[in-house]
Amino acid sequence: MWCASVLFTLLTTFRLPGEMMPAQWPAAQLYRWDGLVFLLLSTAMAIQGGRLLHRRPLLATALTILAAVFETITLGVAGLPMAQYLATMVALYFVAATHPRRTALIALAMAVGTLIAYIAIRMLHNWIVSTSAELAVALVTVIVWLLGSSAHQSRVHAERLSAEHADRAVTAERLRIAREMHDTVAHSIGIIALQAGAASRVATAHPEAAMTAMRAVENEGRQTLAGLRRMLVALRAADAGQDPELAPAGLADVDRMAATTTAAGVRVEVRRLGEARRLPPDIDLSAFRIIQESVTNVVRHAGTRACRVTLDYRDDELALEITDDGLGRGSSSDTGFGLAGMRERVALLHGEFTAAPRPEGGFRVTARLPLPVAVR
Template identity: 70%
Template sequence: MTGLGRPAYDPGMPAPVPPPPLKRLPPSAWTVLVWCASTLFTLLTTVRLPGETEPGRWPAAQLYRWDGLTMTVLSTALAVYGARLLGRRPLGGLAALIVAAIGETSTLGVGELPMAQYLTVMVGLYFVAAARPRRTSAAALALAVGTLAVFIAVRLLRGWAVGMSAELAVALVTVIAWLLGHSAHQAREHARRMNERSAAQAVTAERLRIAREMHDTVAHSIGIVALQAGAAARVAATQPEAAREAMRAVEATGRETLAGLRRMLVALRAADAGEPGAGDRAAAEGAEAGVAGLDDVDRLAAATTSAGVRVEVRRLGEPRRLPPDVDLSAFRIIQESVTNVVRHSGAPSCLVTVDYGEDVLALEVTDDGRGHGTATDTGFGLAGMRERVALLHGEFSAAPRPEGGFRVAARLPVPAEAS
C-alpha cells in the first residue's frame, strides 16, 4: 500500500504548531550568544557612553596587550567548546565554561568573577538543571558555586583584594538560575506523567468501547442462535430437513462468533504484552452505539450527501458476509474517514472503495480537499482506526495524496472460514 513509509497526518487532529521563537535555537547556540553578549558588554564598559563622565571600567590588558587579546580569543574558543559539550557531557561542558570565564576575567584586573563573565556559566547551569536528572544538576550547582568559593579563598590566602559583596551577588544569581532550571525540569516531568496517564486512560476507554461493540455483536449472534434453535426444535419431528438446516445455521453462527472473540482476545493480550503493532490509543471513539456493518455504508453515504458532501460508494469483487468484528471495524473506519472529510477537508465529494478480495477486505477513502486538518473535538482519528486495524492484524495508511487531497486505506484479513 502506498503511503506506509510516509508520516501519517490525521485530518481530525490539530495542525502542528511551531515551537516558540526562544525554543528554535538549541541550548548550545543560546550559550554562545550569551557569551558574545557578555564580552561585548565588558568591552562597552571601557568606553565612555553618553551621559557618563568616565568609563565604567578603565581598559586593562584585554584591549591593548597581545597577551590579553590572546587570552580573550582562547577563552572564547573554550566557551564555544563548552557550549557544544553541554548536551553530551554536561559537567564537562560547564567546567569548560567556568574556565573560560576565569580566563577572560584574568585580563580585567578585578578582584572577583564579574556578573557579566559568569553569566554564561549561569545559562549553562540552567540548561543542565532543566534537562538532566537532579543528581547531575546538583553536581553542576556545586561545581558553579564551589568555583566562586575557591576563587575567593585563593585571593584571600594570597592577601589580594576581594570583591566579596559582588561575588555574593554572583553566587545568589547562580543559585536562582539553577532553581529556574530545576523548576522547568519538574514541570516537564509532570507534563510527561500526565500525558502517559491520559494515554493509558484513552487505551482503556477505547478497549471498553470495542468490548461494548463486541458484546452487541455477540448478543446479536446469540439471538440468532436462539431463534434458529427454537425453530429447529419446533419442526424437528415434522420437517427434519428444515431442522437440520436450522442447526447448521446455529453451528455456523456459533463458530463465527467464537472465531471473532478469539481474534479479539489474542490481539488484546498481545497489546498488553507490548508486542509491536498492538496499537497506541490517543482517545476513545465517539461514534454511535449499536451493531453496524458494511451494509450501513449506503445509509451513511446518503446521510452525508444530504449534509452537503457527496459520497460515492464503489464496491469491487463479490460482496459476501464477513465476520462481525471485521464487518464492524470496516464500517467504523469508513465512518470516521467520511466524518473527517466533512469536517476538515473542505472537499465537495469523496470516494469510498470497498474491495472484497479472496482473503482480504481492502478499504479506501479519498478526497480532493486541502489535505490538512484543524483543531477538532473528534475522539477517534487515525489513532482509533490504526488500533482497530492492528487488533485485526491488518495494514493501515493515511497521508496526503501527491495530486492533492487525503487518502485513508486499510487492508483487513478475512479468515478462511469466512471467505
Template identity: 70%
Template sequence: MHATSPLPLLKRVPPGAWITLVWCTSMLLTLLARVRLPGEWQPDQLPAVQLYRWDGLLIHALSTVMVLVGAWLLERRPLAALTWLILAPICETATLGAGGLPMAQYLTPIVALYFIASARPRRTAGAALAMGIGTLVVYIATRLLCGWPAGISAEVAVALVTVIAWLLGTSTRHAREHAERMSAQTAAQAVTAERLRIAREMHDTVAHSIGIIALQAGAAARVATTQPEAAREAMRAVETTGRETLAGLRRMLVALRAADAGQGDDTAAAAQPAGLDDVDRLAAATTAAGVRVEVQRVGEPRQLPPDIDLSAFRIIQESVTNVVRHSGTHACRVTVDYGEEELALEVTDDGRGRSTSTDTGFGLAGMRERVALLHGQFSAAPRPEGGFRVAARLPVPAGAR
C-alpha cells in the same frame, strides 16, 4: 503518517549557540563599560592597563576559545564543558583588574548551569551547582589569602543568580518529566478505554446472536424427527442470525481499520452503527426464537446523537440477551421513553429474577460503563413482585433536544 508541528524558533537554537551568544554579549558589555560613552564624564569602570595590550588581547582570544570548547562539549560531556566555561571568565578577569568574578563574565557558566539542570539527571545537576558555587568561594578565598582586594558583596549577588538559574533549570526538568508521565498515563488510559469499547461492542454484537442461535438450534434438535419443516425453519433462522452476526462483526472491523488508517467519511458511512431504529428488528428476531419481546415507545421518537443512540440500543440488546439466557421466561417488555431532557430505557421480565452460575457479569458491567460514559444513571436488580428489571437514564444534550 500524521504531520508534527515544528519546534518554536527559540527551541531550535542549540544550547551551545546560546552559550556563545551570551559570551559575545558579555564581552561587548565589558568593553562598553570601560569606554566613555556620550553623556558620561568618565567610563563606568576604569580599564586595566593590560586590557588593550597584546597580552590582554591574547587572553581575550584564549578565553573565547575556552568558551567555544565548552559550548561544543555541553550536550555530550556537561561537567567537562562547565569546567571550560568556568575557566574562561577566570582567565578573562585577569585583564579587568576586578576584585571578583564579574556578573557579565560569569553569565556564561550560569546559563550553562541552567541547561545542565534542565536536561541532565539530578546527580549531574547537583555536581554542576557545586562546581558553580565552589568556584566563587575558592576564587574569593584565594584573593583573601593572598592579601588582594575581594569583591565579596558582588560575588554574593553572582552566587544568588547562579542558584536561581539552577533552580529554574531544575523546575523545567521536573515540569517536562511530569508532562511526560501525564502523556504516558493519558496514552495508557486511552488504550484501556479503547480496549473496553471494543470488548463491549464484541460482547453486545455476539452475545445476543449466539443466544438466539442456541435457542433456535435447541428447538430444531427437539423437533427434528417429529416436525421436519419446523426444524428446517429453525435452522434457516440460525443461518440468518449467523450471517447478520458476521456482517456486524465485519462492519465493526471495517470501522476500526478505517479509524486506525485515518480514512475518510465514505468508509465510516459504510460501517454505520446500530441504533434505536433496530429495536423492532431485534424484537422480531428474539420473538422468532421463542422469547416474545413487547416494545413500547413513550413520547415522540427523534434523532439522537450517535453515541446515545448506539448505547441505548446496546443496553436494550444486552438486557434482552440476558432475558433469553438467564431468566427462564418466555416474554419481556422494553420501554423507550423519549423525554425532553433524557432518554429513559427499561427492560423487565417475569423470570427467575437472578443470574445463574453461567453468568459472568460482563453484560451488566458493560451496560454500567456505557451509561457512566454518558453521565447517566443505571440500575439492574430483581423486582419485588418477581422477575428482573434493567433501567437506564441517558441525558440528552441541549442541542439534540
C-alpha cells in the same frame, strides 16, 4: 550570550559619553598579545561548551566556567564579573531544565563552587576581593538554576498527567469494547446455539428444516462478525450522552489530540494528503485509535520532542503513517498491548499494518485501511 558579555566588558574599559572615567580600568595585558590569546581561548571554550550542552552537560558547564575565569584574568578585577558569568548561567538553566536533577545539582555545585574558590584563592594571597559583588553573582546563579529546575518539574508533571490520561483512556476503551462485545455477542451466540441444537435434532427426520436452521446460523454468524468489525460504534453513539469522554472519536479529533499532546511537551505535526471525505464509522474510529496509540507510544517511550502524523486519502484506501526521530524502541514483533491492539484493529478491517524502527533512526507505524466501494 558570550559575545555580548565580552563586548560589554570591553565597553566598560572605555570612558563612555557622560562619564568622567571608565567604569573599569583595564589590566595591562588586556590589549597585549597574551590578553588576546586568553580572549580567543576563552571564546573557543565557551563555543565548545554550547555545542556539548545536549550530549555532555557537565563538561559543557565546566567549559563555560573556565571561559569566564580565563576572560576575567585579563581584566585585573577583584572577582568574577556578572557579565562574564552570563554564559555559565544560561548553560546552568539549560542543564537544570532538560537533564535529571542529580546532573543539575552537580552543575550548580560547580558554578557556585568556582565563585567560592575564586574568592578563597585571592584571600589566601592577600589580594583585594569583591565579596559583595561575588555574592550577587552567586545569588543570581542560584536563582537561574531554580528557574530551570522549575521548568523541568513542570514538564515532568505535564508528561505524567499526559501518560495518566492516556492510560485512563486506554482502560476506558477496553472496558467499553468488552461491554459492547458482551451485549452483542451473547445475544448472537445464544441464537446460534438454539438454531444449531434445533438442526441437530431434526437433521435425520427433517433435513430441509435442518438446512434452514443451519442457514440461520450462517446468517447470524455473518451479522455478528460484521458487528465486531465495526466495534459496535452504534452503541457508543447511544451512550454518548451518559459519558461525554467516551463518546465516539474519529479523525475529526486528530487536531485536538495533537494540540493536547503538543501542550504537554511533544509536538505533533499533522499532514493531510488527498481529498478528505466522510468515512464509515468503523474505519474512522479505528484510524483515530491507531494514531492516538502511536502518539501515546511516542510520548511514553520514544524519548523525542516531536512526531509526524500523515493521513493520505487515496482512491481506494486510507493510508496512515506516524513517525518520530526518537530512540526507535519496539519492533514489528513487539508483544505489547499497544501494537497488538493496533494490529488487531487493522486486521478486522482487512488492511495492512507495519511497525518497526526506521533505518535513519526513530520509529514508524503505518496502516492501510481499504475503503468500501460506496466511499470510493
